[in-house]
Amino acid sequence: MKKLALLLTIAMLLAACQPAPEPEIIEVTVPVEVTRIVTQPPKMVEVTVLVTQPPLPTYTPYPTYTPHPPYPTYTPYPTFTPPPEPTATPKPTATPRPIATSTPTPRPKPKIGSRSSPVPFGQAIEFLEDGKTIKMTLARAAWGEEADTIRNAGETFMTYHAPEGKVMLVVYFEIEYLDGPQDETWGTSWLDFSAEINKVLYNLPITVWDEELRGLAYPGGALTGWFELTAPIGVGMESVKLIYKPSFEDIEVWFAVE
DSSP states (O other), X not given: OHHHHHHHHHHHHHHHHSOOOOOOEEEEEEEEEEOOSSSSOOEEEEEEEEEEOOOOOOOOOOOOOOOOOOOOOOOOOOOOOOOOOOOOOOOOOOOOOOOOOOOXXXXXXXXXXXXXXXXXXXXXXXXXXXXXXXXXXXXXEEETHHHHHHHHTTOSSOOOXXXXXXXXXXXXXXXXXXXXXXXXXXXXXXXXXXXXXXXXXXXXXXXXXXXBOOEEEOTTOEEEEEEEEEEETTOOGGGEEEEEOOTTOSOOEEEEOO
């Protein structure tokens, strides 16, 4: 009976604490032990108690799980590329210095009328002397007996011969005074000439010869005449050159005799 009373008390307390919702009838079967004063053994009696239970509170669901926004995409660090090893620059090959070779400088061709290139025999040459244009030709040359004959032609009182051991040589010049101041003369004589014989220079000898080259001329005039000289016997005419070199003038013209 005590248990029954306790259950009823608890049920009443629960009912007092709950609001007055719509009553829900629950059927509860409580075993009750009935004790009799008699000496009979206890007998179990089933008692049905109607208990009013208030409704359970409304379930509020947890909020819907919102996943965390995705983390930023991971950008991996760039792959480490080791710097290329510096390429060894090969040292320049030592170029041997060229051996200095003396290249002979070509000599200018000597002008006609020089010692190394005399005016050929019988050829005329023109040159300027003191503002005057002169044309000169060694036109004739004779050696030995022929020279003696030319030299002594027209001589009445005496004859001329080369001294012993030498031979006579005569040369004939033709000269034209082509152009220059009309009132000025140009002239020459044996003093303006000399000879190279076998590489030795000689002055022309003083002679008395009507055919000797000498005189003065105005522009357009001409002078002709001979010179005589002697050379050692055995010297050929190829070893003889005549040189025209007037005094006080910077001019020199060489002529071949053969």
